[in-house]
Amino acid sequence: xxxxxxxxxxxxxxxxxxxxxxxxxxxxxxxxxxxxxxxxxxxxxxxxxxxxxxxxxxxxxxxxxxxxxxxxxxxxxxxxxxxxxxxxxxxxxxxxxxxxxxxxxxxxxxxxxxxxxxxxxxxxxxxxxxxxxxxxxxxxxxxxxxxxxxxxxxxxxxxxxxxxxxxxxxxxxxxxxxxxxxxxxxxxxxxxxxxxxxxxx
Amino acid sequence: xxxxxxxxxxxxxxxxxxxxxxxxxxxxxxxxxxxxxxxxxxxxxxxxxxxxxxxxxxxxxxxxxxxxxxxxxxxxxxxxxxxxxxxxxxxxxxxxxxxxxxxxxxxxxxxxxxxxxxxxxxxxxxxxxxxxxxxxxxxxxxxxxxxxxxxxxxxxxxxxxxxxxxxxxxxxxxxxxxxxxxxxxxxxxxxxxxxxxxxxxxxxxxxxxxxxxxxxxxxxxxxxxxxxxxxxxxxxxxxxxxxxxxxxxxxxxxxxxxxxxxxxxxxxxxxxxxxxxxxxxxxxxxxxxxxxxxxxxxxxxxxxxxxxxxxxxxxxxxxx
Amino acid sequence: xxxxxxxxxxxxxxxxxxxxxxxxxxxxxxxxxxxxxxxxxxxxxxxxxxxxxxxxxxxxxxxxxxxxxxxxxxxxxxxxxxxxxxxxxxxxxxxxxxxxxxxxxxxxxxxxxxxxxxxxxxxxxxxxxxxxxxxxxxxxxxxxxxxxxxxxxxxxxxxxxxxxxxxxxxxxxxxxxxxxxxxxxxxxxxxxxxxxxxxxxxxxxxxxxxxxxxxxxxxxxxxxxxxxxxxxxxxxxxxxxxxxxxxxxxxxxxxxxxxxxxxxxxxxxxxxxxxxxxxxxxxxxxxxxxxxxxxxxxxxxxxxxxxxxxxxxxxxxxxxxxxxxxxxxxxxxxxxxxxxxxxxxx
Numbered sequence: 001x002x003x004x005x006x007x008x009x010x011x012x013x014x015x016x017x018x019x020x021x022x023x024x025x026x027x028x029x030x031x032x033x034x035x036x037x038x039x040x041x042x043x044x045x046x047x048x049x050x051x052x053x054x055x056x057x058x059x060x061x062x063x064x065x066x067x068x069x070x071x072x073x074x075x076x077x078x079x080x081x082x083x084x085x086x087x088x089x090x091x092x093x094x095x096x097x098x099x100x101x102x103x104x105x106x107x108x109x110x111x112x113x114x115x116x117x118x119x120x121x122x123x124x125x126x127x128x129x130x131x132x133x134x135x136x137x138x139x140x141x142x143x144x145x146x147x148x149x150x151x152x153x154x155x156x157x158x159x160x161x162x163x164x165x166x167x168x169x170x171x172x173x174x175x176x177x178x179x180x181x182x183x184x185x186x187x188x189x190x191x192x193x194x195x196x197x198x199x200x201x
Numbered sequence: 202x203x204x205x206x207x208x209x210x211x212x213x214x215x216x217x218x219x220x221x222x223x224x225x226x227x228x229x230x231x232x233x234x235x236x237x238x239x240x241x242x243x244x245x246x247x248x249x250x251x252x253x254x255x256x257x258x259x260x261x262x263x264x265x266x267x268x269x270x271x272x273x274x275x276x277x278x279x280x281x282x283x284x285x286x287x288x289x290x291x292x293x294x295x296x297x298x299x300x301x302x303x304x305x306x307x308x309x310x311x312x313x314x315x316x317x318x319x320x321x322x323x324x325x326x327x328x329x330x331x332x333x334x335x336x337x338x339x340x341x342x343x344x345x346x347x348x349x350x351x352x353x354x355x356x357x358x359x360x361x362x363x364x365x366x367x368x369x370x371x372x373x374x375x376x377x378x379x380x381x382x383x384x385x386x387x388x389x390x391x392x393x394x395x396x397x398x399x400x401x402x403x404x405x406x407x408x409x410x411x412x413x414x415x416x417x418x419x420x421x422x423x424x425x426x427x428x429x430x431x432x433x434x435x436x437x438x439x440x441x442x443x444x445x446x447x448x449x450x451x452x453x454x455x456x457x458x459x460x461x462x463x464x465x466x467x468x469x470x471x472x473x474x475x476x477x478x479x480x481x482x483x484x485x486x487x488x489x490x491x492x493x494x495x496x497x498x499x500x501x502x503x504x505x506x507x508x509x510x511x512x513x514x515x516x517x518x519x520x521x
Numbered sequence: 522x523x524x525x526x527x528x529x530x531x532x533x534x535x536x537x538x539x540x541x542x543x544x545x546x547x548x549x550x551x552x553x554x555x556x557x558x559x560x561x562x563x564x565x566x567x568x569x570x571x572x573x574x575x576x577x578x579x580x581x582x583x584x585x586x587x588x589x590x591x592x593x594x595x596x597x598x599x600x601x602x603x604x605x606x607x608x609x610x611x612x613x614x615x616x617x618x619x620x621x622x623x624x625x626x627x628x629x630x631x632x633x634x635x636x637x638x639x640x641x642x643x644x645x646x647x648x649x650x651x652x653x654x655x656x657x658x659x660x661x662x663x664x665x666x667x668x669x670x671x672x673x674x675x676x677x678x679x680x681x682x683x684x685x686x687x688x689x690x691x692x693x694x695x696x697x698x699x700x701x702x703x704x705x706x707x708x709x710x711x712x713x714x715x716x717x718x719x720x721x722x723x724x725x726x727x728x729x730x731x732x733x734x735x736x737x738x739x740x741x742x743x744x745x746x747x748x749x750x751x752x753x754x755x756x757x758x759x760x761x762x763x764x765x766x767x768x769x770x771x772x773x774x775x776x777x778x779x780x781x782x783x784x785x786x787x788x789x790x791x792x793x794x795x796x797x798x799x800x801x802x803x804x805x806x807x808x809x810x811x812x813x814x815x816x817x818x819x820x821x822x823x824x825x826x827x828x829x830x831x832x833x834x835x836x837x838x839x840x841x842x843x844x845x846x847x848x849x850x851x852x853x854x855x856x857x858x859x860x861x862x863x864x865x866x867x
Contacts, residue, residue, distance in 0.1 A: 098386075099390060123391020125418035125684075127416075171715075173712075174708065175708070187763045188766045242797075303738060310684075311681055
């Protein structure tokens with residue numbers, strides 16, 4: 001579980017079905033798909049038939065993705081090549097949506113964060129989005145100095161992929177940016193370069 | 202920090218607007234302009250009845266940017282504790298009253314794409330200022346207003362004139378009900394619904410929105426409760442070492458004030474949370490009448506909102 | 522009272538200093554010889570003449586120089602001033618509050634004429650004469666928050682109130698103690714205070730939030746907060762931390778008196794009438810250790826306070842590297858005599 005003392009750190013309570021929703025839209029990655037399978041098990045068939053799933057396949061081969069899609073039936077599944085494609089597909093759905101739609105996200109934190117961001121762009125309160133973290137703990141990190149985003153961060157500290165400063169990854173999280181904050185780790189000791197540890201495997 | 206800052210106002214106009222509803226226009230008694238306020242705000246009006254001080258919250262109905270006067274609408278409730286009756290029987294043009302500064306516990310959601318306002322009877326009042334504000338910022342809204350009959354419906358004509366097709370009226374005596382299910386079925390993502398009216402209507406509307414698949418975050422309601430009547434009991438105060446008797450027609454807060462004991466409060470209608478008080482022990486059963494504590498907190502019994510809640514039993518010990 | 526504005530800097534050659542009057546009115550934040558976290562909120566009512574509490578908005582001898590420093594920061598990093606689109610009404614509320622306070626309390630320096638929505642603002646120290654239409658931001662060179670924020674000492678953030686929470690949805694922040702508006706904008710009260718240690722567990726923020734949600738129009742409140750800064754640098758932002766962080770390593774026993782500054786924030790909170798938002802002003806006062814010890818009571822008290830500071834808090838405030846050196850330097854001014862209760866000089 002991803003927890004810490006910092007209160008801006010998001011909490012992902014886990015997926016639960018909204019039996020009243022007219023339609024359900026779920027975005028997940030390969031690891032998150034397992035949580036969606038469990039969600040569908042907990043709900044009835046009518047829930048599944050009102051549900052569309054966008055699966056971000058990332059590195060997974062098409063066979064593995066197809067097999068996953070099969071397990072998610074009778075919900076409709078759309079396979080997207082990666083997170084950007086999944087989000088653009090989600091945006092297209094939300095552009096046309098009415099009240100009564102319930103949004104869900106399951107998988108890595110960058111995936112959940114991107115779904116919440118798309119929700120905010122479409123006037124959906126973040127608290128009404130049901131989320132579950134699964135799989136990698138990798139993070140998206142914003143460098144507070146140059147404002148550049150570094151994706152898929154697994155180590156702390158990490159080198160900013162834009163300005164090259166060595167950043168301490170704090171648990172301080174911005175929903176608007178869907179990113180954690182990175183702050184120069186050796187500003188008070190410029191010669192020192194602490195070893196990166198894999199903290200977010 | 203206790204109590205609220207009061208200012209003196211004078212009644213400049215009283216208009217019967219429906220069979221049991223009067224509209225009061227209040228102007229500053231000291232010449233200083235009144236504060237601007239935000240849509241959905243209320244003030245607490247203090248009324249000096251012969252035997253006691255009554256303080257009731259009333260929504261502001263006037264245009265929020267009008268600092269020359271405030272307007273409130275008061276429904277005369279026959280079996281009430283006396284506030285609305287006092288306003289109807291004892292207050293006329295020239296009467297001076299004390300009111301609190303405006304407080305808003307029912308603001309429109311600023312991030313909403315569209316607003317659906319659902320009012321029943323006197324529940325129209327907070328929406329009057331809310332609509333002025335939404336109109337002035339060019340927000341998308343519609344009003345669905347249910348009344349018993351045209352004679353009992355306040356402001357129907359005014360609303361239709363001002364807001365035209367955005368106002369939908371439903372008359373109970375003609376068998377018309379707010380078609381909430383239909384209204385909620387086809388709203389754009391990001392729509393928020395607001396309900397104000399009698400408790401059964403609020404409960405029905407909230408349930409309808411949930412059943413239509415609306416997230417809790419998009420559903421809002423406001424209801425002020427008058428402290429219900431009950432049997433007398435004793436309130437023991439741990440910190441001050443005092444003991445006061447709460448009369449059957451009194452709230453705990455009123456009993457404390459009558460005994461010169463200072464306790465925090467703001468809305469006096471069980472909505473704002475300011476008078477939340479820790480319960481040390483209770484020899485009886487707490488009747489929670491507020492809209493502030495969660496169901497879990499109410500069941501837990503360690504907190505009480507002393508402006509509206511009381512006990513059935515002999516005594517309650519409070520951390521005061 | 523006509524203020525004599527100083528020509529001084531808060532960067533590069535750091536020529537900032539306080540006049541003796543400015544030292545005496547410094548809002549020293551410790552009322553006893555030890556440090557305790559507390560909500561410490563009190564009504565923001567007018568205080569004694571000459572103190573920083575005399576008027577709701579305090580303007581002092583550093584006004585012109587501070588406004589010049591803000592201009593430099595905003596030119597380099599426009600992200601220090603941001604407002605989400607739904608905050609426009611609140612921006613006007615803020616402009617009204619500041620202009621009316623400044624013109625009423627400092628008539629020699631500022632004046633405001635209001636004729637309905639036609640307003641005329643004159644700021645003599647900065648040489649500004651502006652006619653504009655209240656409510657129409659196209660009649661001002663900037664949006665209202667930025668316009669008045671460039672003419673008023675102190676940082677400002679505006680909190681929208683929704684769903685029993687406060688959301689930091691606008692701000693002009695150029696003199697911050699190491700937090701980023703650009704990162705924190707849009708966060709709620711608990712989230713933007715997320716990195717503060719210990720206080721969450723003590724329930725401080727729950728109580729403070731509940732109090733603020735019921736804050737009333739016309740009844741502002743205030744509290745003091747403090748930290749320490751090396752050199753009189755106003756812009757101690759995280760954005761530039763990689764440039765100023767090194768300053769913390771430059772303190773030596775010989776230069777403590779000049780380099781180490783106590784930094785006090787007078788935080789004011791106002792309910793804004795039209796928007797139901799809350800304006801949060803963060804007015805920063807700086808004082809060198811050398812200046813501080815000219816008040817004997819403060820010279821005795823500060824080292825005692827610094828010794829009782831929990832390590833988590835010293836770390837959060839960034840004092841760890843130079844705390845002991847500062848205590849040692851200040852000890853020369855602590856003869857062990859008892860100090861009188863309260864904040865002010867004896």
